[in-house]
Amino acid sequence: MMHSNYKEALYSILKKEQEISLESAQAIDESYRMIIFLQELLANMKRQIIDHQFTNESEEIEFFKIIKPQIMGKLIYYNKVYRIETSCPVNGGKIYYKYFSAELQHLKCEYKEHICNSDFYRYYRSGRTDKDHDFFKLGKINLNTGLNSFIFEADTQFSTYYDYKISRIIANELLYNYLIFKINHFDKPEMASGNGESAEKIFWTESQNALIELIYALHISGAISHGKIGIRKISMAFQMLFRTQLGDIHHAFHRMKDRAGNRTRFLDQLKSSVEQYMDKDL
Incomplete structure (x- = not known):
């Protein structure tokens, strides 16, 4: 496999994330589609490596230390x-807030128990490379170090064991940021503003469909x-700001497309209101 193929694989993940994010309005759909994509990408890379092998040692180490963990880490995360x-x-x-808070606490416990105190974690975090030959080359697994039993299920043709440990570190960091956002910004907008009293005074007084219409207009227009x-993501920001739940905005928008008469009712109303206000100053 050529070195450039690795870089293209990582770029394809970013491109796919952006594509799905633009199309999907729900985290469930977005994560499911990314799981399918990443599984296929990983399977393709495995076939290429088994068929063509690595061109040199440095390419093998780079793949298992950097490339594969980026893909596997995203897969575990999604x-x-x-x-x-x-x-x-x-x-x-x-209940929603407590649910995500509990998930965050579980993640912290997992980090303390399995990751932060390990010698390998300190090695990886310090940026060291002196043991890369032992950690990131196929067939170099040392059972005398007392590895996790997961090693007996790992595919020795496509894993050095430690590539999976880095994948988990990457996944946990991504998940931590996701949970912090859900807890602090989605259901607790006053925490993001730093002023609960002023945040409570900002709320949406039009219909949910009106807000969805506005969100789509801002998104489509760039x-x-x-x-x-x-x-x-735009929808989540507006729901946070206005302390409201919009549900499945995709379905709501498609229902608007089938409206009889004026399909951009709220946007036209905004335009008319602004023009009337301008006329008062003439």
Whole structure:
């Protein structure tokens, strides 16, 4: 396998994430689609490596230390997000907040128990390379070090064991950021503003469909981040700001497309209101 193929694989992940984020309005759908994509990508890379092998030692080490963990780490992350989101008992309120807080606590316990105190974690975090030959080459697994029993299930043609440990570190970091966002910003907007009293005074007084219409208009026009942020993320920001739940905005938007008469009712109303206000100053 050529070295450039590795870089293209990582780029394809970023491209796919952006594509799915633009199309999907729900974390469940987004994570499921990424799981399928990453599984296929990993399977293709495995076939290529088994068929063509590595051209040299440095390429093998780079693959198992950097390339594969980036792919596997994202796969573990999206699988955890899918599991968490599909098990969530409610869409908001105290139970919702407690659910994601419990998931965060579980992640912290896992980190303390299995990751932070290990010699390998310190090796990886320090940026050392002196033992890369032992950690990231096929057939170099040393059972005398007392490795986790997972090693007996690992594919020795496509794993050095330690590539999986880095994958878990990457996945846990991504999941930590995801859970912090869910806890601090989605259901607790006052924590993001730093002023609970002022945040409570900002709320949406029009219909949910009106807000969805506005969100789609801003997204489609590229008015937010040049259109490079997905509709789901924009929707989450508005729900956080206005302390409201919008549900499945994709289905709501498609129902608007079938409206009889004016399909952009709220946007036209905004335009009319602004023009009337301008006329008062003439």
